[in-house]
Amino acid sequence: MTILVLAEHDNASLKSSTGHAIAAAARLGGDIHVLVAGHDAQGAAQAAAQFEGVAKVLLADAAHLAAPTADNAASTALSLLPGAYTHVVAAATGFGKSIIPRIAAKLDVAQVSEVTAIEAPDTFVRPIYAGNAFATVQSKDPIKVLTVRTTAFDSPKTGGSGAIETIEAAADSGLSRVTGAELTKSERPELTSARVVISGGRGLGSSENFKLLEALADKLQAAIGASRAAVDAGYVPNDYQVGQTGKIVAPDLYIAVGISGAIQHLAGMKDSKVIVAINKDPEAPIFQIADYGLVGDLFALVPEFTAELG
Amino acid sequence: MKILIPIKRVVDYNVKVRVKSDGSGVDTTNVKMSMNPFDEIAVEEAVRLKEKGVATEIVAVSCGVAACQETLRTALALGADRAILIETDVELQPLAVAKLLAALAAEEKPELMILGKQAIDDDANQTGQMLAALLDWPQAAFASKVDIAAGVATVKREVDGGTETVEMKLPAIVTTDLRLNEPRYATLPNIMKAKKKPLTTTTPAALNVDVAPRLTTLKVVEPPKRKGGGKVADVKELVAKLRTEAKVIT
């Protein structure tokens, strides 16, 4: 069994998602090869080679792979396939989601998306209906083509020394090209569609103090919300309000900071998948629905939380 | 320019789905069905391109059971000119749908196909990209802006941490992200007119496509219920648990 992992990188370095994809590959068992398709991507290739369990890094270098289009990225991977590979794995990020289905289609095999658990080399668990159900699916195709959820697989240790082998890049299809990229780091996701929401309550004490949440939100690419009490106190505008008369949110992670948990607030966030509460009052009702309650001074805990995320 | 818009009939996004007690799947009997929300965005984008004079004809296509006709009527009410149903009772997986659409594209010869980035039932996020591969067309998945001029589609697409701009030679595939547009409501007069627009039916057999499922669903379960009341001692434990137990941060 040999697994091909598609590396996500910016040539100079590897994106952290690649480590999670390698971790998933390790769970499958078998040799792991990592394809780094890029331009002047020695740095990324070396980083990939350092993950434990990586037997070989395949480095394809071509100018048109510097910022590859989906079809060019897929073509280079396909030049190795079917070959000896039993599995093709990438992280379920924008990169993996764009390329992996092209590979599956060209191989005439099914793809399994957003795998959260591996039960057997041909059997995978994945969320459906926005995570309201989890399906266990089995693929009988000769090659299993997967994208995996990064949060479901911990990055392996580094310290390995896989070999780096240069391979031929597939020719530029010339069908499309990437003409620009724009990083929008500061732009917050929308409250109602964000994967992570951090809300502040009256416990924050002032409009100024909401900045504490911003640093944490930057780290988690989170949207910022507020309880009605914080809105009424004028700390933040009306459209921040989460709750009965505000917005209804159901993110993967909801962090309530300095919010006591009035029922009107709970009504707006109780369907969140994981709830964290930070509050100095151990009796605050928010702790009753929080998965992870942290009792203490938010002015100390929030910066600590931000720092801990690195 | 002809635009082909594949649409899927899915459980309405407001419905709280229930897993069947025998674990064989999600109970979809007698549940309200609607057009996949990302496909609504695709239809809207096509209609806007037509209103701008870029597109001349919009053809909506759906693959599945006879009731998909209702969803196609919705697309017609929103502005599609005609509709095609590829009718089958077989459970269709993304690869099969991509093959059906590729076969139809060979007949219809559109210059652009816009698809929703994923369906909110299986959340696969595959069909558009697979279709592009089968047709050997370029793709721009997760579009937030589409411009068409002189045989080239310039698409701004959402990537992790920002956007990327792609130029594609037509014909091409675009898949829609949330921010591409805000779909309109069908107007009452257009709902009435939709009845009279042409809707034709074909089958996988007529298109010579094998749609047999490739993946077998062994079981479907509900996600674990949150208990609440859990406490952690400090920030270190919190972050560790969010990483390893809840697996919501990396």
Added chain:
Amino acid sequence: MSTYYAPLAEMQFVMNHLAGLEQVAKLPGFEDATPDTVAAILDEAAKFATQVLDPLNASGDREGSKLLEGGVVKTPAGFKDAYLQYCDNGWNGLTKSPEYGGQGLPQLVATAVEEMWHASNLAFDLCPLLTQGAIEAIELRGSDALKKKFLPRMVAGTWTGTMNLTEPQAGSDLAAVRTRAIAQGDGTYKLHGQKIFITFGEHDYTDNIVHLVLARTPDAPDGVKGISLFVVPKFLVNDDGTPGARNDVHCVSLERKLGIHASPTAVLAYGDHGGATGYLVGEENRGLEYMFIMMNLARFSVGLEGVGISDRAYQRAVTYARDRVQGRAVGLEKNAATGAIIDHPDVRRMLMTMRAYTEATRAVAYVTAAALDNAANNPDASARAKAQAFADFMIPIVKGWSTEVAQEVAALGVQVHGGMGFIEETGAAQHLRDARITTIYEGTTGIQANDLIGRKTARDSGAVAKAVVAEIHKVAATLAARSEPSLQAIGVALAAATADLQAALDWMVPAYGQRTRAAHAVAVAYLKLWGLAAGGWQMGRAALVAADQQAAAGGGDPAFLHAKIATARFYADCLLPQASAYARTVLHGSESVLALDVEAF
């Protein structure tokens, strides 16, 4: 948090199986109303109600419409956009004639759609509702010139309409109307006077507002026979259709109200600056007659408001009852309990009451709507007349009973929430406040009841009433003869209510002629008895249909059918028995109602 979702499955069940949509769609002119098209219309309307109107309901209530400098009215944030979108999407013209840009769909379809507007945002819908009344008045009795000038824009919603009846001294009694209209010799009139309680009498939605105004010409006879109807636009309309000079009608204040805060209720001053130019509708002195033609539909719509608010209150209460954890459920094993208050038997009692009343009032209203469609478009003259007589009889019941029921349902909605229900932010209180107007405007419950006992019951010596009683009796007998215990139980309860109804009817017909004050003293009890029995009738029919569908293979959603029968059974067991109490009041209560002298109060 509760979001309004139109009960589409329930609405379609009632339309298809109780109101007879299929038959209505066969009437000439309604051929487009096929089940698939109607389903598409309801789907889209439901989306609009949920996504556009419902989110504005609470904020509109909090913000309210405001009167600014210079008689300008500002509606709450979002309302104008929602209105423009509503018009763009063509909803304003649903039932209107295609000649003026409408879709000419049946009242039955409009009824389901309107219920969604009422439920999601009553205050919002009042503007289109009043426009609809004004359109109808002009369409029925206006000159071709008036029709041409005003109708296309009013049907499109580009201009809105109002109904100006009430004056400070002329409320329910329009004989006291004093607004003067003086002919100018050029076909126009100058109006002077003050009108109050004018819903959306001034607003910021559109460039022009078309007021329909009741006024007296100088030589008009006294009383209701001397009232004429005029069109008075806020801006005069040039011959090319563009708005011209500002007319002399001005908003001088807005009322502060218990509910429907988003809806501006205007005091309009006519002719303070020389006279407001008006155009006569139809003939002089026949204004009230014209008003009554439209009144039927307006009253029906208000009844439907009761249905909509009841459903909204019910949905909110259910959401809360499922979520709110409080106390331990008596007599439930721990693993059988949800832990929420919906486990408590008394909360169930309240929710079932709300649900059963909502379903019953809806069914009665939709069946009446189908009769209105037949009255309008059935090719057979005798079928038309029969449908009209039935609709005329039912309308005071739909109006009076559905809105009275809505008071109880909305109050229960607050009660389910406990203390939170009394807190405005929760939202349940708004439904109660908004519901409160519905038993008052377009004729109070008392006026509906007087109409029911007089023109609708006594005038034909109870002929139509008796025919309806016979129909109810038939359904009761069919139910009682069934083998299913639930249906039998419903049949027994309905038969008892039918007997009560018959007794009340037998008392009322002679009493109305001989003991007028006594008849009027128990008129509301008579109306409520009719409402309860009519509700039982339709719930009984629904149970029969549901049971038949259960028996047939693949006949429908098992959960829906089970709930339908259970709700009908609850109605029969827990609500319908009130019929005997009302019957007793009708037969024996009038004397005590009138027993005290005025001085004793």
